[in-house]
Amino acid sequence: MKKTLLLLVSIFACIHFSFAQKYQYTVDLKNIQDDKLSVTLLTPKVTSKKVIFSLPKIIPGTYAISDYGNFITELVALNEKGKKLPVRQINVNQWEISKSKKLAKITYTVEDIFDTDKSHNIYPMAATNIEVNKNVVINSPGVFGYLEEKGKLPFEVTFSKPENFYASSSRIPTVTNTTTDVFHLSDLDDLYDTPIMYGVADTTSVKVGNCDVLISVYSPNQLIHAKEIAGWLTSLLQGAKKYLGGKLPTDRYAFLYYFKDPMEKQSFKPGLAGALEHTTSSFYYLPELPPDQLKSFIVDVSSHEFFHIITPLTIASKEVKAFNYNTPILSEHLWLYEGSTEYTAHHVQVKSGINTEQEFLDKLSKKIADAESKYNDTLAFTQLSKYAATTYAEQYGNVYQKGALIAACLDIYLLHLSDGGYGFKNLTHDLGVRFGKQRYFEDDQLFDEIEKLSYPEIKQFLVKYVQGTTPIPYDYYFGLAGIKYQASGERKLVPDSGAGKKALMVQKAWLKAD
Ligand SMILES: [Zn+2]
Missing domain, CATH: 1.10.390.10 (Neutral Protease Domain 2)
Structure with missing residues (x-):
């Protein structure tokens, strides 16, 4: 009896241990103030005395220094009881946390990049937008950090959201209801490879061969719509399917388009637009113009991002x-x-x-x-x-x-x-x-x-x-x-x-x- 009990206890401990070994992020999209988000991280267990928490300096596909740490403020590390642990920022992207064996939680504030006053070198298609009740662009390297040596652990990300907000992404939330979405990402690469655009949905889906394609649009003046773009992309993707020998290389893909109102403030070089590829999606930052002026450009750039697969x-x-x-x-x-x-x-x-x-x-x-x-x-x-x-x-x-x-x-x-x-x-x-x-x-x-x-x-x-x-x-x-x-x-x-x-x-x- 004793032995069995011990075994049960050790199995339980083991399950508990592996359960704890993940990042659990919570992001509040309901209480946005001054284009800032509050982020809470329940950390995986740290066994070293010190640990470094990082935001990325550079991300795949951009070939330029981004320094996302510039947009993180009020970073606090806490133990289980909510007591602050010593934190020292060692460079723009990294924070060293001491007494980290006791680390349980990190909280911080994220400022968005689209309309920041700070000077920076981040491409718009890799940047974040935090606009209350309108649009939130989660280009995840601008929002989430990681602990050194722990990039291979899974991430669970929970968003609490306004009821009219819809999450557009190639990843389907594992839990979703009117106020909450939960996403599971297998590791840091997967997290940074998965942009999510929140807003009032203008989305449409098309099926091309084996592939479910989501098209999501944010056009603040409703100049351009998802259905219209879907029409253009359908012939392109049919062509791609044939070109690639009859099958598209993914079963699910999301095209996420953010159209920039030319009258709104922005932090990028004037005229800068572009798109960034991910394994099963791509994110676009383009000027909001009448569709006939954008059509061939959108087809060309969407084709480019898709073929990055x-x-x-x-x-x-x-x-x-x-x-x-x-x-x-x-x-x-x-x-x-x-x-x-x-x-x-x-x-x-x-x-x-x-x-x-x-x-x-x-x-x-x-x-x-x-x-x-x-x-x-x-x-x-x-x-x-x-x-x-x-x-x-x-x-x-x-x-x-x-x-x-x-x-x-x-x-x-x-x-x-x-x-x-x-x-x-x-x-x-x-x-x-x-x-x-x-x-x-x-x-x-x-x-x-x-x-x-x-x-x-x-x-x-x-x-x-x-x-x-x-x-x-x-x-x-x-x-x-x-x-x-x-x-x-x-x-x-x-x-x-x-x-x-x-x-x-x-x-x-x-x-x-x-
Ligand atoms: Zn490219």
Whole structure:
């Protein structure tokens, strides 16, 4: 009897112990004052005498220093009895808590970023908004912190909310009623990968093949509606499904759009807009304009964010997948993560008939013009990438220009070498199979891995034009697909009427609808 009882007790203790090993956050969306949120964290058990509580310095996908700690104030650490523990802020993002074996609770206040007076370097699509009764954007790195060495523990986040507020996210709350939502996130990466937009719902859902797609819109002057965007995105996603071989890479996806009223105060550089990718969602900060002025931009940028599922959210190096939130360590391969995503976002549109061939070529022509006139064309792209958050921050924009052109040339070159049978999307598909979501490559292995899946010539291209400093001879590579590049006067890519048989075959494989 005794033994059994002991066993029961130890099982109970064990369950209790593992139950306690999670973060339990509570956020009050009902009592917002001065665009500030009160956050309470019941901490997991700490066994060291001191522990560091951090907000991120940098997050995946932004390639810039964010310093979210700037927006945290009144941080207090408490023991079980509610007695304060010593806290010392050691830098903008980190607080050292002493006597941390007794730590039970941390409370603090979060100020929003969209309209702050503080100067900062955070992109709007990675920022927070806290506007009472209207809209709350939970870009989670701006709201939630973590304890050092405890990033792998699960997070439970409870929001108490006004009755008319709806949570838009790719994650479904495990508990939801008119006043409360509870979300469970498997670890810190999952938490920071899951934005939630709260507000009066303008949402719609569409089903594309295997994927349930949520479209959520905040348009303060009701200029643009979720249903309208859903119409545009449905043909894009149908095209994406076909492009990717008949199946979308996720069963659930959320597009979250925040449209900025041009009359409202904001803290970003004038004209700054953009979007940020996540594994099963993307968040957009865009100007609130009449829909006809926004349509093609929204389709292009939504396509870009969606295709990030492939790169880098499936195929990436250690720097991306084992992400360090407090020390910027970037990968050399932004040409793959941003460049090839940008290329694919447009290529899918010509392959599915949303764009004509000439519209697609015009987009690429503009990228050549921008890459050559606005950026340093002899800077090694791997170096630009590695130091995109620091030394080469000014060159970062070239990942969307030359980065996309690198992918375009690789696509044509692969089709040329394989007689139209194996293009860039086949290569990324095979890299995805090789590495999958859970594994990563080492930066310096990538070109060898690509060579193994394709041709030695492809590795030579990457070594010369991506790792090296030689500008890409666009006329040569586009010429392989029977496309002429007029480098003088109006820079333009046009079909070459004198193209040979092989070039025309490559052109067909490259541009014609599947
Ligand atoms: Zn991107």
